[in-house]
Amino acid sequence: MGCLWKSEAQLENLLEELVSWNSVSGTQGEIDFPYKLKDKFQALEYFKTHEDNIQLFDAGKDRKAFTALYQSEATSNTVVLLSHFDTVGVEEYGQLQDLAFQADALTAVFQNNPEYLTLVAKADALSGEYLFGRGTMDMKMGLTLHMHLMEQAIQEEWPVNLLLVTVPDEEVSSAGMLAAVPGVLEISKAKHLNIKLFLNGEPSFTQEPLDENHYIYSGSIGKILPAALFYGVPTHAGEPLNGVTAHFLSAYLTKHMEFTSRFSETYDGETTPLPICLQANDLKAHYDVQTSHHSYALYNVVTLTQTAEDVMATFREIAEDAMHECRTDYEAVCQHSNVPPLNCFRVLDYNELLDYFIDKYSREEADALIQKVIEAEDVDQRKLTLMIADKLMEYCQELAPATVLMFAPPYMPAVNSSNDDLVQRLIAVTTETMKDRFDYKVTNKHYFNGISDLSYVNYNPDDEGWQSFKNNAPLWGESYSIPFKEMQQLSASVMNIGPFGKDAHKMTERLHKKNAFVMMPEVLRTVIQQLF
Structure with missing residues (x-):
């Protein structure tokens, strides 16, 4: 033939x-x-x-x-x-x-x-x-x-x-x-x-x-998607200083994330593109005059040698800086208006939020709540990631205002x-x-x-940095996982x-x-x- x-x-x-x-x-x-x-x-x-x-x-x-x-x-x-x-x-x-x-x-x-x-x-x-x-x-x-x-x-x-x-x-x-x-x-x-x-x-x-x-x-090149849930304190739009909006929080992190050089890597003259925000949305279901207390953003970060652990560490540092600036500006507004400010603006990663929920309730309740979100919501993996964290925060609102950091799919080392x-x-x-x-x-x-x-x-067999991704990816083991151990065998x-x-x-x-x-x-x- x-x-x-x-x-x-x-x-x-x-x-x-x-x-x-x-x-x-x-x-x-x-x-x-x-x-x-x-x-x-x-x-x-x-x-x-x-x-x-x-x-x-x-x-x-x-x-x-x-x-x-x-x-x-x-x-x-x-x-x-x-x-x-x-x-x-x-x-x-x-x-x-x-x-x-x-x-x-x-x-x-x-x-x-x-x-x-x-x-x-x-x-x-x-x-x-x-x-x-x-x-x-x-x-x-x-x-x-x-x-x-x-x-x-x-x-x-x-x-x-x-x-x-x-x-x-x-x-x-x-x-x-x-x-x-x-x-x-x-x-x-x-x-x-x-x-x-x-x-x-x-x-x-x-x-x-x-x-x-x-x-x-x-x-x-590698691609990883750091994500943030911004969880504020709701109030009536006519009384804005009785709370803080999620959008106020998100504006500061996005300002610090977009075009930052803090993730930049260079290898033999090849340099990674700067991070940008790929998506920013409100989780509020409908319009009314209550302020929005929950929103999210997804950021594109390109890597050459950094692990997920490296990226999360830098993301955390940037978020801490951003929320410090946010709180400073917020307190200046409160002082000008002679209004006592809210107590703190927390930054925590998803794993910390999950541990807090488990301590307050139980592992079984956490698993049940996560499964309920996954079964009820017909949305893509990015939004589902944020909705899981959002549901946990709904039961832990004493942590608000807070910025919760996590990873959304996909991760490409x-x-x-x-x-x-x-x-x-x-x-x-x-x-x-x-x-x-x-x-x-x-x-x-x-x-x-x-x-x-x-x-x-050809994933580095000595690299355990992926554990940070696993720990801070709400969908891990549910509808998303990466076969890191098998990848390490394909060398x-x-x-x-x-x-x-x-x-x-x-x-x-x-x-x-x-x-x-x-x-x-x-x-x-x-x-x-x-x-x-």
């Missing part, structure tokens, strides 16, 4: 088919995708006789992570090919939403109607060198390339094992990869695999607007294999192949700046080599065709051969 996914035209057709399988996060298409993919793999003779080498792992909400193993009899050395198949939504396409998953048709529309596009995107469309569509760049081309590698390994009987892993939910909470980690560990033990490399296929992301450089990555000998060799091979074969330059970066599922492998090197494209998550998302269908297959083949 001839090759299905080898030639330039075959790869483009495969990508267009995968893109046409609408798999927006949280939709039925995301649920259906791995079953369609299984049918594609079963067209290969190898998987007709090795049916057990395809496995699906439960990622919750009927979603499945997909794995397919090509196993050589010559070696235990293994490369894990990692990707995700979910995409973000298509609302920004407006009247073209129906074409967002029809890459060829959408590209033609943009070529014939360039007024839809920015000047740069217009030039790219008219050049004929790009393919537009949701998922073309982020990241169904990565999966396409990995399918190509699997077929070539089978046809040519490569003396290396390839374990393809593609997951749902990367764009939201990483539930797919969190399910895949124990699955990969299970497969590696059952099949006696020696995993040497986790090779992700995320595309090259720009470092700044209009960046035309093609990057490969020897690591991936940073990972970096830049100093690994194998990775150094692969970087050199990639750059040399692109230069010698295509007169094309690629640049290595230590950290992929788009966050990726590589965060859940192979990591790398990300993917295609060049532009404008991920925008209407103008597009993929450079020659780079994807001609250059990348050659490069990835050469990279894998380094492990032969």
